[in-house]
Amino acid sequence: MIVGSVPVPGLVLGPEEVHRTVRRLADELSTRHEDGTVLVAVLKGSLLFMADLVREVRFVPEVDFMAVSPYPSGGGRVRLEKDLEIDIEGRDVVLVEDVVDTGHSLTLLRHELERRGPRSLSVCAMVDKRARRLVPVPIEHVGVSVSADYVIGYGLDFAGRYRNLDLIASADPAELARDPDRYLAWAYARRPARR
Numbered sequence: 001m002i003v004g005s006v007p008v009p010g011l012v013l014g015p016e017e018v019h020r021t022v023r024r025l026a027d028e029l030s031t032r033h034e035d036g037t038v039l040v041a042v043l044k045g046s047l048l049f050m051a052d053l054v055r056e057v058r059f060v061p062e063v064d065f066m067a068v069s070p071y072p073s074g075g076g077r078v079r080l081e082k083d084l085e086i087d088i089e090g091r092d093v094v095l096v097e098d099v100v101d102t103g104h105s106l107t108l109l110r111h112e113l114e115r116r117g118p119r120s121l122s123v124c125a126m127v128d129k130r131a132r133r134l135v136p137v138p139i140e141h142v143g144v145s146v147s148a149d150y151v152i153g154y155g156l157d158f159a160g161r162y163r164n165l166d167l168i169a170s171a172d173p174a175e176l177a178r179d180p181d182r183y184l185a186w187a188y189a190r191r192p193a194r195r
């Protein structure tokens with residue numbers, strides 16, 4: 001979105017809508033899951049989402065973390081950077097993702113978790129960029145589907161910025177590549193007042 005000569009991101013979900021979305025997803029999970037369900041967050045982007053989700057679910061979750069990263073050679077290949085600490089065989093597992101883009105990361109993660117023999121496995125993703133998908137992969141619980149190419153906020157960064165925002169916005173990656181701080185003033189002006 002361009003206002004005058006200053007490009008600004010498009011708001012996808014404001015802080016209230018983010019919170020409502022997390023509550024809805026937590027309700028969905030709570031109808032299907034019971035105490036002991038393992039919530040696996042994918043680092044680093046799922047940091048805020050996971051922190052909010054565990055406070056909204058109505059069962060006692062166990063939490064663990066994984067991380068993946070693309071091979072430098074590219075081509076959509078992804079490798080596991082950090083593995084779980086717990087054994088998930090026979091457990092109900094929910095993978096908590098901030099965003100699904102091409103689907104390469106989620107495909108690897110689903111495969112990795114499935115082969116360990118969980119009792120059930122589902123995915124809860126805050127943002128689904130469906131139009132960008134290169135590999136079809138199931139997502140059982142979706143927060144918001146967006147047509148944007150690139151989103152920031154609520155865990156999603158550009159060069160380390162914007163993760164700590166309570167909102168989700170679409171942004172122009174070319175603009176961010178030119179100036180990673182481009183949207184900081186816009187974003188910080190929208191931070192909720194401190195309680």
Ligand SMILES: O=P(O)(O)OC[C@H]1O[C@H](OP(=O)(O)OP(=O)(O)O)[C@H](O)[C@@H]1O
Pocket residue numbers: 042043044045046068097098099100101102103104105106157
């Ligand atoms: O569907 P894909 O194209 O594979 O993209 C999705 C991946 O991208 C994000 O991580 P990111 O690489 O931004 O790392 P970060 O969470 O550590 O910032 C997200 O957490 C997924 O793991």
Ligand SMILES: Nc1nc2[nH]cnc2c(=O)[nH]1
Pocket residue numbers: 099100101149150151152156157158
């Ligand atoms: N920040 C950010 N990271 C991503 N990784 C994959 N897609 C995205 C996105 O839209 N935004």
